[in-house]
Amino acid sequence: MELVYLSRADVEGLGMSMSEVLGALDRGFAAKGRGHTEMPPKPGIHTRPDCFIHAMPAYVQELEVAGLKWVSGYPPNTAKGLPYITGLLVLNDCETGVPLAVMDCAWVTAMRTGASAGISARYLARAGSSAAAIVGCGVQARTSLMALVEELPDLSEVRCYDLFPEATQRFVADMAALFPALRFVTCASAPDAVRPADVVVTAIPIVVDPEPDIDAGMLKEGGLAVALDYDSAWTSAALRECDKFCSDDVGQLLATKAHGVYFGGIPAAISADLGELAAGLKPGRERESERIFSMNMGIAVDDMVTAKVLYERALERGAGVRLPL
Numbered sequence: 001m002e003l004v005y006l007s008r009a010d011v012e013g014l015g016m017s018m019s020e021v022l023g024a025l026d027r028g029f030a031a032k033g034r035g036h037t038e039m040p041p042k043p044g045i046h047t048r049p050d051c052f053i054h055a056m057p058a059y060v061q062e063l064e065v066a067g068l069k070w071v072s073g074y075p076p077n078t079a080k081g082l083p084y085i086t087g088l089l090v091l092n093d094c095e096t097g098v099p100l101a102v103m104d105c106a107w108v109t110a111m112r113t114g115a116s117a118g119i120s121a122r123y124l125a126r127a128g129s130s131a132a133a134i135v136g137c138g139v140q141a142r143t144s145l146m147a148l149v150e151e152l153p154d155l156s157e158v159r160c161y162d163l164f165p166e167a168t169q170r171f172v173a174d175m176a177a178l179f180p181a182l183r184f185v186t187c188a189s190a191p192d193a194v195r196p197a198d199v200v201v202t203a204i205p206i207v208v209d210p211e212p213d214i215d216a217g218m219l220k221e222g223g224l225a226v227a228l229d230y231d232s233a234w235t236s237a238a239l240r241e242c243d244k245f246c247s248d249d250v251g252q253l254l255a256t257k258a259h260g261v262y263f264g265g266i267p268a269a270i271s272a273d274l275g276e277l278a279a280g281l282k283p284g285r286e287r288e289s290e291r292i293f294s295m296n297m298g299i300a301v302d303d304m305v306t307a308k309v310l311y312e313r314a315l316e317r318g319a320g321v322r323l324p325l
Helices: 008-013 018-033 075-080 106-124 139-151 165-178 190-194 236-240 250-258 274-278 300-317
Strands: 002-006 052-060 065-073 085-092 099-104 131-135 157-161 183-186 199-202 224-227 244-247 292-295 321-324
Touching: 002 008, 002 300, 008 099, 008 106, 018 052, 018 106, 018 139, 018 274, 018 300, 052 300, 065 106, 065 300, 085 106, 085 300, 099 106, 099 300, 106 139, 106 224, 106 244, 106 274, 106 292, 106 300, 131 139, 131 190, 139 165, 139 199, 157 165, 157 190, 165 183, 190 199, 244 250, 244 274
Parallel strands: 002 099, 131 157, 131 199, 157 183, 199 224, 224 292, 244 292
Antiparallel strands: 002 321, 052 065, 065 085, 085 099
16 A cells, blocks of 8 residues: 655645635535535644644545645744644545545645635625735735635735735735736735725734734625634624624534634624535625625635645646555
Protein backbone atom coordinates (compact mmCIF):
# COMPACT_ATOMS: atom_id res chain seq x y z
CA MET A 1 0.00 0.00 0.00
CA GLU A 2 1.13 3.54 -0.70
CA LEU A 3 -0.19 7.04 -0.33
CA VAL A 4 0.32 10.27 -2.25
CA TYR A 5 2.13 13.09 -0.48
CA LEU A 6 1.44 16.58 -1.84
CA SER A 7 3.55 19.49 -0.63
CA ARG A 8 2.32 23.09 -0.67
CA ALA A 9 4.03 23.56 -4.03
CA ASP A 10 2.42 20.38 -5.37
CA VAL A 11 -1.04 21.51 -4.26
CA GLU A 12 -0.66 24.97 -5.78
CA GLY A 13 0.76 23.48 -8.97
CA LEU A 14 -2.42 21.52 -9.61
CA GLY A 15 -4.06 24.78 -10.71
CA MET A 16 -7.48 24.47 -9.06
CA SER A 17 -9.24 27.77 -9.75
CA MET A 18 -11.45 29.73 -7.38
CA SER A 19 -14.38 28.97 -9.65
CA GLU A 20 -13.70 25.25 -9.21
CA VAL A 21 -13.38 25.62 -5.43
CA LEU A 22 -16.71 27.48 -5.33
CA GLY A 23 -18.34 24.69 -7.33
CA ALA A 24 -16.94 22.02 -5.01
CA LEU A 25 -18.10 23.91 -1.91
CA ASP A 26 -21.59 24.45 -3.26
CA ARG A 27 -21.92 20.72 -3.91
CA GLY A 28 -20.58 19.97 -0.44
CA PHE A 29 -22.92 22.42 1.25
CA ALA A 30 -25.90 21.04 -0.67
CA ALA A 31 -25.02 17.51 0.43
CA LYS A 32 -24.72 18.76 4.00
CA GLY A 33 -28.10 20.46 3.75
CA ARG A 34 -29.67 17.18 2.61
CA GLY A 35 -28.17 15.38 5.60
CA HIS A 36 -25.65 13.39 3.57
CA THR A 37 -22.56 14.30 5.56
CA GLU A 38 -21.00 13.31 8.86
CA MET A 39 -19.03 16.08 10.55
CA PRO A 40 -18.67 16.29 14.34
CA PRO A 41 -17.81 19.70 15.82
CA LYS A 42 -14.06 20.18 15.69
CA PRO A 43 -12.11 19.59 18.92
CA GLY A 44 -9.07 21.70 19.62
CA ILE A 45 -6.06 22.16 21.85
CA HIS A 46 -4.51 25.49 22.77
CA THR A 47 -0.81 25.55 23.59
CA ARG A 48 -0.48 29.33 23.74
CA PRO A 49 -2.90 32.26 24.26
CA ASP A 50 -5.06 32.98 21.19
CA CYS A 51 -3.57 29.96 19.38
CA PHE A 52 -5.30 26.75 18.34
CA ILE A 53 -4.68 23.32 16.84
CA HIS A 54 -7.92 21.78 15.54
CA ALA A 55 -8.88 18.32 14.33
CA MET A 56 -11.47 18.54 11.58
CA PRO A 57 -12.95 15.24 10.29
CA ALA A 58 -15.72 14.90 7.72
CA TYR A 59 -17.41 12.39 5.42
CA VAL A 60 -19.44 13.54 2.42
CA GLN A 61 -21.50 10.56 1.34
CA GLU A 62 -22.75 11.94 -1.97
CA LEU A 63 -19.20 12.64 -3.15
CA GLU A 64 -17.57 9.64 -1.41
CA VAL A 65 -14.83 11.58 0.29
CA ALA A 66 -13.62 11.26 3.87
CA GLY A 67 -10.70 12.58 5.82
CA LEU A 68 -9.25 14.75 8.54
CA LYS A 69 -7.58 18.14 8.61
CA TRP A 70 -5.11 18.82 11.44
CA VAL A 71 -4.65 22.57 11.32
CA SER A 72 -3.11 25.23 13.54
CA GLY A 73 -3.59 28.98 13.74
CA TYR A 74 -0.90 30.95 15.60
CA PRO A 75 -1.14 34.77 15.35
CA PRO A 76 2.39 35.27 16.81
CA ASN A 77 3.87 33.38 13.86
CA THR A 78 3.81 36.43 11.60
CA ALA A 79 6.41 38.18 13.78
CA LYS A 80 8.59 35.07 13.45
CA GLY A 81 8.36 34.98 9.68
CA LEU A 82 6.10 31.92 9.80
CA PRO A 83 2.59 31.44 8.37
CA TYR A 84 -0.41 32.03 10.63
CA ILE A 85 -2.05 28.82 9.33
CA THR A 86 -0.19 25.51 8.93
CA GLY A 87 -1.22 21.87 8.92
CA LEU A 88 -1.86 18.64 7.07
CA LEU A 89 -4.90 17.04 5.47
CA VAL A 90 -5.37 13.26 5.25
CA LEU A 91 -7.79 11.59 2.81
CA ASN A 92 -9.01 8.04 3.44
CA ASP A 93 -10.59 5.47 1.15
CA CYS A 94 -14.28 5.41 2.06
CA GLU A 95 -14.55 1.65 1.38
CA THR A 96 -11.50 0.43 3.32
CA GLY A 97 -10.41 3.34 5.50
CA VAL A 98 -6.90 3.09 4.07
CA PRO A 99 -5.11 6.47 3.87
CA LEU A 100 -4.92 7.66 0.27
CA ALA A 101 -3.15 11.00 0.54
CA VAL A 102 -1.46 13.45 2.87
CA MET A 103 -1.28 17.03 1.69
CA ASP A 104 -0.33 20.44 2.98
CA CYS A 105 -3.54 22.16 4.05
CA ALA A 106 -2.56 25.84 4.03
CA TRP A 107 -3.60 26.45 0.40
CA VAL A 108 -6.79 24.41 0.87
CA THR A 109 -7.68 26.33 4.02
CA ALA A 110 -7.09 29.71 2.41
CA MET A 111 -9.06 28.92 -0.75
CA ARG A 112 -12.03 27.20 0.85
CA THR A 113 -12.29 29.93 3.50
CA GLY A 114 -12.43 32.64 0.86
CA ALA A 115 -14.82 30.53 -1.19
CA SER A 116 -17.18 30.24 1.78
CA ALA A 117 -17.50 34.03 1.70
CA GLY A 118 -18.38 33.70 -1.98
CA ILE A 119 -21.05 31.09 -1.21
CA SER A 120 -22.53 33.44 1.40
CA ALA A 121 -22.61 36.18 -1.22
CA ARG A 122 -24.23 33.82 -3.75
CA TYR A 123 -27.29 33.29 -1.54
CA LEU A 124 -27.35 36.33 0.72
CA ALA A 125 -25.93 39.39 -1.06
CA ARG A 126 -28.27 41.98 -2.52
CA ALA A 127 -28.48 41.93 -6.31
CA GLY A 128 -26.39 44.70 -7.80
CA SER A 129 -23.93 44.84 -4.88
CA SER A 130 -21.04 46.96 -6.15
CA ALA A 131 -18.94 47.89 -3.10
CA ALA A 132 -17.13 45.41 -0.87
CA ALA A 133 -15.22 46.03 2.34
CA ILE A 134 -12.31 43.89 3.46
CA VAL A 135 -11.27 44.22 7.10
CA GLY A 136 -8.04 42.38 7.79
CA CYS A 137 -5.83 42.22 4.71
CA GLY A 138 -4.11 38.85 5.07
CA VAL A 139 -4.26 35.62 3.09
CA GLN A 140 -7.97 34.96 3.67
CA ALA A 141 -8.79 38.50 2.54
CA ARG A 142 -7.14 37.77 -0.79
CA THR A 143 -9.06 34.57 -1.42
CA SER A 144 -12.29 36.18 -0.22
CA LEU A 145 -11.93 38.92 -2.78
CA MET A 146 -11.20 36.32 -5.46
CA ALA A 147 -14.49 34.62 -4.55
CA LEU A 148 -16.46 37.88 -4.42
CA VAL A 149 -15.25 38.76 -7.91
CA GLU A 150 -16.71 35.45 -9.10
CA GLU A 151 -20.03 35.94 -7.31
CA LEU A 152 -20.72 39.70 -7.58
CA PRO A 153 -20.86 40.69 -11.26
CA ASP A 154 -21.39 44.38 -10.41
CA LEU A 155 -18.46 44.65 -8.01
CA SER A 156 -16.47 47.80 -8.78
CA GLU A 157 -15.06 49.13 -5.48
CA VAL A 158 -13.08 47.43 -2.70
CA ARG A 159 -12.63 49.28 0.58
CA CYS A 160 -9.65 47.98 2.55
CA TYR A 161 -8.51 48.26 6.16
CA ASP A 162 -5.93 46.46 8.28
CA LEU A 163 -4.58 47.39 11.70
CA PHE A 164 -1.13 47.38 10.07
CA PRO A 165 -1.01 49.93 7.20
CA GLU A 166 1.75 48.02 5.44
CA ALA A 167 -0.55 44.99 5.20
CA THR A 168 -3.22 47.15 3.57
CA GLN A 169 -0.67 48.53 1.13
CA ARG A 170 0.53 45.05 0.15
CA PHE A 171 -3.05 43.85 -0.27
CA VAL A 172 -4.01 46.77 -2.49
CA ALA A 173 -0.87 46.44 -4.62
CA ASP A 174 -1.28 42.69 -5.10
CA MET A 175 -5.02 42.64 -5.71
CA ALA A 176 -5.08 45.72 -7.94
CA ALA A 177 -2.60 43.92 -10.19
CA LEU A 178 -4.85 40.85 -10.22
CA PHE A 179 -8.09 42.80 -10.72
CA PRO A 180 -7.22 46.05 -12.54
CA ALA A 181 -10.87 46.88 -13.27
CA LEU A 182 -11.62 47.31 -9.55
CA ARG A 183 -11.18 50.57 -7.65
CA PHE A 184 -9.34 50.06 -4.36
CA VAL A 185 -9.85 52.48 -1.47
CA THR A 186 -7.50 52.48 1.53
CA CYS A 187 -9.48 53.30 4.67
CA ALA A 188 -8.37 54.76 7.99
CA SER A 189 -10.52 52.49 10.16
CA ALA A 190 -12.77 49.45 10.03
CA PRO A 191 -15.97 51.54 10.36
CA ASP A 192 -14.79 53.78 7.52
CA ALA A 193 -14.40 50.70 5.32
CA VAL A 194 -17.71 49.13 6.34
CA ARG A 195 -20.30 51.92 6.25
CA PRO A 196 -20.63 52.40 2.44
CA ALA A 197 -20.14 48.71 1.57
CA ASP A 198 -22.77 46.31 0.25
CA VAL A 199 -20.77 43.23 1.28
CA VAL A 200 -18.32 43.18 4.19
CA VAL A 201 -15.79 40.42 4.88
CA THR A 202 -13.85 40.50 8.14
CA ALA A 203 -10.77 38.30 8.42
CA ILE A 204 -8.73 39.46 11.40
CA PRO A 205 -7.02 37.05 13.85
CA ILE A 206 -9.36 35.20 16.20
CA VAL A 207 -8.62 36.19 19.80
CA VAL A 208 -10.20 35.32 23.16
CA ASP A 209 -10.79 38.89 24.36
CA PRO A 210 -11.39 40.98 21.24
CA GLU A 211 -12.07 44.69 21.11
CA PRO A 212 -14.42 44.82 18.11
CA ASP A 213 -14.53 48.01 16.04
CA ILE A 214 -17.70 47.37 14.05
CA ASP A 215 -20.82 48.33 15.96
CA ALA A 216 -24.57 48.43 15.38
CA GLY A 217 -25.61 50.80 12.62
CA MET A 218 -22.40 50.42 10.64
CA LEU A 219 -23.64 47.67 8.31
CA LYS A 220 -25.94 49.48 5.89
CA GLU A 221 -29.50 48.45 5.11
CA GLY A 222 -29.36 45.73 2.49
CA GLY A 223 -25.80 44.87 3.47
CA LEU A 224 -24.27 41.44 3.94
CA ALA A 225 -21.59 40.82 6.55
CA VAL A 226 -19.42 37.69 6.43
CA ALA A 227 -17.20 37.01 9.45
CA LEU A 228 -14.28 34.62 8.95
CA ASP A 229 -12.88 35.59 12.36
CA TYR A 230 -15.57 34.43 14.80
CA ASP A 231 -16.85 37.44 16.76
CA SER A 232 -13.53 39.29 16.86
CA ALA A 233 -14.49 42.22 14.63
CA TRP A 234 -18.20 42.75 15.38
CA THR A 235 -19.93 43.83 18.58
CA SER A 236 -22.85 41.85 19.97
CA ALA A 237 -25.12 44.78 19.13
CA ALA A 238 -24.02 44.62 15.49
CA LEU A 239 -24.73 40.89 15.32
CA ARG A 240 -28.14 41.21 16.92
CA GLU A 241 -29.42 44.04 14.76
CA CYS A 242 -29.29 41.92 11.60
CA ASP A 243 -32.56 40.70 10.12
CA LYS A 244 -31.07 37.27 9.44
CA PHE A 245 -28.17 35.51 11.12
CA CYS A 246 -26.71 32.55 9.24
CA SER A 247 -23.71 30.25 9.62
CA ASP A 248 -21.80 27.65 7.67
CA ASP A 249 -22.70 25.12 10.37
CA VAL A 250 -25.19 25.80 13.16
CA GLY A 251 -24.24 22.70 15.17
CA GLN A 252 -20.60 23.67 15.28
CA LEU A 253 -21.50 27.26 16.07
CA LEU A 254 -23.58 26.25 19.09
CA ALA A 255 -21.03 23.67 20.24
CA THR A 256 -18.31 26.32 20.16
CA LYS A 257 -20.56 28.78 21.97
CA ALA A 258 -21.17 26.19 24.72
CA HIS A 259 -17.50 26.37 25.71
CA GLY A 260 -18.18 29.91 26.91
CA VAL A 261 -15.37 31.70 25.06
CA TYR A 262 -16.80 32.71 21.69
CA PHE A 263 -20.22 33.69 20.30
CA GLY A 264 -21.74 34.81 23.58
CA GLY A 265 -23.39 37.76 21.84
CA ILE A 266 -24.93 36.07 18.82
CA PRO A 267 -28.72 36.19 18.34
CA ALA A 268 -30.83 33.43 19.86
CA ALA A 269 -32.55 32.80 16.52
CA ILE A 270 -30.35 31.45 13.72
CA SER A 271 -32.02 31.67 10.32
CA ALA A 272 -30.17 29.02 8.33
CA ASP A 273 -26.86 27.45 7.56
CA LEU A 274 -25.24 27.55 4.13
CA GLY A 275 -26.09 23.89 3.57
CA GLU A 276 -29.79 24.59 3.87
CA LEU A 277 -29.43 27.49 1.46
CA ALA A 278 -27.43 25.49 -1.10
CA ALA A 279 -29.92 22.62 -0.92
CA GLY A 280 -32.85 25.01 -1.42
CA LEU A 281 -34.39 24.07 1.92
CA LYS A 282 -34.51 27.62 3.25
CA PRO A 283 -34.62 31.00 1.51
CA GLY A 284 -31.61 33.27 1.32
CA ARG A 285 -32.16 36.98 0.87
CA GLU A 286 -35.86 37.79 0.57
CA ARG A 287 -35.84 41.61 0.66
CA GLU A 288 -33.39 44.18 -0.63
CA SER A 289 -33.43 46.01 2.71
CA GLU A 290 -32.43 43.04 4.86
CA ARG A 291 -29.25 43.26 6.90
CA ILE A 292 -27.82 39.73 6.87
CA PHE A 293 -24.91 38.24 8.81
CA SER A 294 -23.07 35.02 7.91
CA MET A 295 -20.76 33.60 10.58
CA ASN A 296 -18.43 31.29 8.65
CA MET A 297 -16.23 29.31 11.02
CA GLY A 298 -14.65 27.08 8.40
CA ILE A 299 -15.86 23.49 8.21
CA ALA A 300 -14.27 20.18 7.31
CA VAL A 301 -16.80 19.44 4.55
CA ASP A 302 -15.28 22.37 2.64
CA ASP A 303 -11.80 20.94 3.09
CA MET A 304 -12.70 17.43 1.97
CA VAL A 305 -14.58 18.38 -1.20
CA THR A 306 -11.68 20.63 -2.22
CA ALA A 307 -9.08 17.99 -1.38
CA LYS A 308 -10.95 15.36 -3.42
CA VAL A 309 -10.56 17.45 -6.58
CA LEU A 310 -6.88 17.99 -5.83
CA TYR A 311 -6.25 14.29 -5.16
CA GLU A 312 -7.96 13.15 -8.34
CA ARG A 313 -6.04 15.73 -10.34
CA ALA A 314 -2.78 14.62 -8.74
CA LEU A 315 -3.47 11.02 -9.78
CA GLU A 316 -4.20 12.12 -13.36
CA ARG A 317 -0.99 14.13 -13.59
CA GLY A 318 1.31 11.94 -11.51
CA ALA A 319 1.93 14.85 -9.13
CA GLY A 320 3.40 14.48 -5.67
CA VAL A 321 5.46 11.73 -4.09
CA ARG A 322 4.32 8.13 -3.56
CA LEU A 323 5.15 6.90 -0.05
CA PRO A 324 4.77 3.37 1.38
CA LEU A 325 2.43 2.88 4.33
